[in-house]
Amino acid sequence: MQMNNNRIAVLADSCNDIPQELMDKYHIYTLPLMINYKNASYRDRVDITPEEVYARFQEEIPKTSLPLPEDIAAMFKKIKDDGFDRLIVSSISSGLSGTCQALKLVADGIEDMEIVVIDTLNIAIASGFIALYAAELIEKGFDFETVIQKTQAAVKNATILFGVASLEYLIKGGRIGKVSGILGSALNIKPIISCNDDGIYDTVAKVRGRKQSIQKMIELTREKLGDHKNYYLAVCHGDAYTEMLGMKEQLQDLVAGAKIYVEGQISPVLGVHTGPGLLGIGIMLLED
Structure with missing residues (x-):
């Protein structure tokens, strides 16, 4: 993954719905939520497609769950290992999912990175737009504090x-x-x-x-x-x-x-x- 000069990364959960080509273009990391059937669990957008979920509705409507704390921690470590020590995380609404709280809890325990979790108070691509906006600001060379401030202000x-x-x-x-x-x-x-x-x-x-x-x-x-x-x-x-x-x-x-x-x-x-x-x-x- 190509690094930007000011060493700030962007991470979005999978319900931000950012298409892969834009994830690649803006170097955005993604963290999948989970889909749980009685006999197996799948990572959102990684191990299962939307088409597969719809096709199986007749036999079972699965449950969904948050990313596991260890998976969140592993993702933060990967981003750190890639050379980034500051991270902006775009999370789907805390009013709809515990994902934001889970991200914040793990982030609070990480000492060698500055991590800011943004509660987008939104869902799907409306959350993804916040991640894309942050990535555009980073590309323009804004410092970490300015990116956080502008991104937070853009939520509304x-x-x-x-x-x-x-x-x-x-x-x-x-x-x-x-x-x-x-x-x-x-x-x-x-x-x-x-x-x-x-x-x-x-x-x-x-x-x-x-x-x-x-x-x-x-x-x-x-x-x-x-x-x-x-x-x-x-x-x-x-x-x-x-x-x-x-x-x-x-x-x-x-x-x-x-x-x-x-x-x-x-x-x-x-x-x-x-x-x-x-x-x-x-x-x-x-x-x-």
Whole structure:
């Protein structure tokens, strides 16, 4: 792994949903969460793909778990051995997962590195954008303190919007948060879900039916971006590739203008909690 001059590394957990080519480009390390079936455990995105998780849903909906403390410690050691003594970690929301707390606990016990864990209060690529932003700042040569300060300040500028085909997986996984409209499924009411200021799932809009759900997400994205010219953008899916492409088609002008554009399938762990049929949009506003 190529080193940057000021010897700062970036680590993101696997639910940051950063595509491999961007991990490689920005030299971002990744730490997988775990997917646990009755008879075997798999590392998120390493030993199991989203497709495999969806295909097995009929026989078993697996559980998910945090990276083990020893795996976190081993990752920190690897980064140190690669020549980095300062590390910024982008973690998915503490309101949705114990990952952030686990990272902080292990980091507190490491004495030969400066490690700052950033609670992105977000999920999926909206968390990944924080890691990418930190990596861009490091590439520009900012010192450690400035990178931390700017990255921490950027947390409020990242947003995820998503809709699911069914709320049953969020309910089963205990991740329903403040999402109301559970009883709306009979009326085909589809909530648009985001993370609130506490990093917990909340409903930002309710619409009737799938088509309206997609249109509402696009409308909210355009509202959020307004006249901003400097932004990251992502479209993502969980076992709904064709619909994602249709959504992207309607966002072509924004895709073309994005400083970083990302598309793809969410991580297996996130797929467990949202089920097949997820569509989402990630946005991050940058300083103009």
